[in-house]
Structure formats: C-alpha cells, structure tokens
Amino acid sequence: MAVVESSASKADADTLVRVRDLRTVLGGKVIFDGVSLDIPRGKITAIMGPSGTGKTTLLRHLTGQLLPDAGDVFIDGQNVPKLSRDALFKLRERIGYLFQNSALLTDLSVFENVAFPLREHAKLPEELIHALVLTKLQAVGLRGAAQLSPGELSGGMARRVALARAIVRDPMLILYDEPFVGLDPIALNQVLKLIRTLNQTLGITSVLVAHEFAAVRQIADLVYLIAGGKVAAHGTVDELMADTSPWTRQFFGGESDGPVPFHYPARDYAEDLGLAAPKSKAGAAR
Numbered sequence: 001m002a003v004v005e006s007s008a009s010k011a012d013a014d015t016l017v018r019v020r021d022l023r024t025v026l027g028g029k030v031i032f033d034g035v036s037l038d039i040p041r042g043k044i045t046a047i048m049g050p051s052g053t054g055k056t057t058l059l060r061h062l063t064g065q066l067l068p069d070a071g072d073v074f075i076d077g078q079n080v081p082k083l084s085r086d087a088l089f090k091l092r093e094r095i096g097y098l099f100q101n102s103a104l105l106t107d108l109s110v111f112e113n114v115a116f117p118l119r120e121h122a123k124l125p126e127e128l129i130h131a132l133v134l135t136k137l138q139a140v141g142l143r144g145a146a147q148l149s150p151g152e153l154s155g156g157m158a159r160r161v162a163l164a165r166a167i168v169r170d171p172m173l174i175l176y177d178e179p180f181v182g183l184d185p186i187a188l189n190q191v192l193k194l195i196r197t198l199n200q201t202l203g204i205t206s207v208l209v210a211h212e213f214a215a216v217r218q219i220a221d222l223v224y225l226i227a228g229g230k231v232a233a234h235g236t237v238d239e240l241m242a243d244t245s246p247w248t249r250q251f252f253g254g255e256s257d258g259p260v261p262f263h264y265p266a267r268d269y270a271e272d273l274g275l276a277a278p279k280s281k282a283g284a285a286r
C-alpha cells in the first residue's frame with residue numbers, strides 16, 4: 001500500500017480531511033498509535049476494521065467531540081483540536097452526522113425532526129424552513145411521510161429521515177456511522193442508493209463507517225482498514241482485495257483466524273486439562 005502523502009499544498013486542493021499522526025488513549029488503552037489518513041473531497045471513503053478498533057472514535061475526532069492525545073485533524077484546512085469553541089461550532093454546522101440508531105426525536109413529527117437543525121442554529125423564515133425540509137424529504141422519497149411520527153416508521157424509513165436531517169443544512173462533509181445496521185435488503189439498497197446519489201448530485205464528501213463489505217464495495221471510492229491502532233491498509237476496494245497482507249486477507253477474505261486470533265489468549269491447553277505439568281515459564285499459549 002502507498003504511504004499517505006504529507007504534502008499539505010496538494011492535499012488541500014484534493015483532500016477535505018487530513019489526519020496526521022493521531023494518537024489516542026482511552027481508559028489506559030491505546031486506540032490510535034500514529035494514524036494518518038486523507039479523505040478526498042467529493043468522494044465516499046469507508047473506514048473499516050474489527051470491532052473496537054476505534055472507527056467511531058475517529059468520527060468523534062472529526063467532529064471535535066473528542067480531543068486526541070497527539071496529532072492533527074485538519075478539515076478544510078482547519079485543525080479541529082486547536083479550534084476555539086465558536087470556530088468548532090461553526091465547523092460542525094458544515095458537518096452532517098448519521099447515527100447508527102437514526103436517533104430521531106420521538107416527540108416530534110418527521111417534518112420537525114428534519115427541521116430541527118435549522119431551528120436550532122439559525123433564525124430562518126418559516127416558509128424557507130418549510131421549503132428546505134420538503135426538498136430534503138423529497139430527496140429521500142419521504143415527502144409524503146412528513147406528518148408521521150417516528151414511531152410510525154420502519155427502520156429503513158427512519159434511517160432515510162435521519163439522512164434528510166443530516167443533509168438539511170447542505171453540509172460539506174457527512175459522517176455515516178454504521179448506516180446499514182439492522183436494515184432488510186430492500187431498505188439497505190435504498191440507503192445505499194441514497195448515499196451514492198447524495199454524493200454524486202450534491203458533491204458531499206462522505207465518510208462511512210461500516211462492517212458490511214458487500215455494501216461498502218458498491219459505493220466506496222476509497223477504503224481505510226484500521227487495525228491494531230494503525231492504518232493497516234488503504235486503497236480502492238479492488239486494491240484491498242488483491243492485497244496479501246495478513247490484515248487484509250483476514251478482513252476482506254473473511255478468514256476466521258489471522259491477526260485477530262480465533263482463540264482468546266489462554267493457558268496451555270494440556271495444562272488446563274490437567275494433562276501436563278505447569279510450564280516453568282508463564283505465558284499465554286493457544
């Protein structure tokens with residue numbers, strides 16, 4: 001895999017997000033140990049990796065919800081960990097976020113859920129809010145559901161409403177945290193198609209955290225595989241599928257054993273069964 005290039009000038013033109021030498025320790029555990037990555041403008045970049053590898057944590061660094069212990073997170077040239085509170089809020093207004101569970105407000109109608117970010121951040125005339133919300137609901141195919149409550153929606157519809165809400169302020173960047181979880185194949189295909197259409201028609205740079213490789217390969221321009229606190233590999237789907245490193249073989253080849261071992265570290269098997277004398281030197285064995 002090619003090393004992420006560090007030329008700032010070239011990166012600014014082509015790259016919306018530049019993460020450099022990110023180091024994050026949470027609860028005494030090293031989550032990132034020198035992660036660098038580039039998210040190209042106007043493309044769909046998937047972040048993949050084993051459970052607990054830090055994918056959601058990375059998204060939280062992008063929104064400035066979490067500060068790294070070291071390293072830089074540049075978004076559109078602004079270094080997120082160094083921003084003032086006001087500058088960070090301004091930047092966040094340009095970022096849409098689709099949560100895994102859709103996170104709709106159950107007391108509000110579909111219309112009001114989508115209107116929420118508009119009412120929260122700006123004093124806009126009611127007619128404009130009405131037009132903006134209906135435009136976004138139309139884009140996700142749910143203009144007719146505007147007056148329903150979230151409780152009346154299927155999981156797939158709820159995800160699409162959340163998507164309409166995420167794009168209602170025309171963000172430059174949208175972060176999808178596991179957008180396919182729990183969707184039936186029809187709903188999954190609808191969400192996939194929407195992500196691709198929004199990316200193509202509105203030119204929104206998209207970062208997608210997902211485990212569903214079959215879905216990711218249909219839309220991702222670039223994939224980063226994060227494992228063991230590092231970028232284990234990155235490239236197009238085809239490049240990663242052809243890559244022979246142990247991480248990519250296990251992750252994309254679906255092998256049950258590899259750098260992520262099938263066996264949790266344990267004492268010597270024979271010893272555990274009482275068939276062998278304890279070894280003099282302590283140590284984990286398979």
Ligand SMILES: Nc1ncnc2c1ncn2[C@@H]1O[C@H](COP(=O)(O)OP(=O)(O)OP(=O)(O)O)[C@@H](O)[C@H]1O
Pocket residue numbers: 026027031049050051052053054055056057058
């Ligand atoms: N506030 C915190 N304090 C301590 N540890 C944390 C905190 N937040 C996350 N972690 C730990 O950081 C690691 C990375 O979590 P994260 O949710 O980013 O992983 P993930 O790759 O998104 O996982 P999954 O694929 O299962 O959603 C996990 O081991 C998690 O337990």
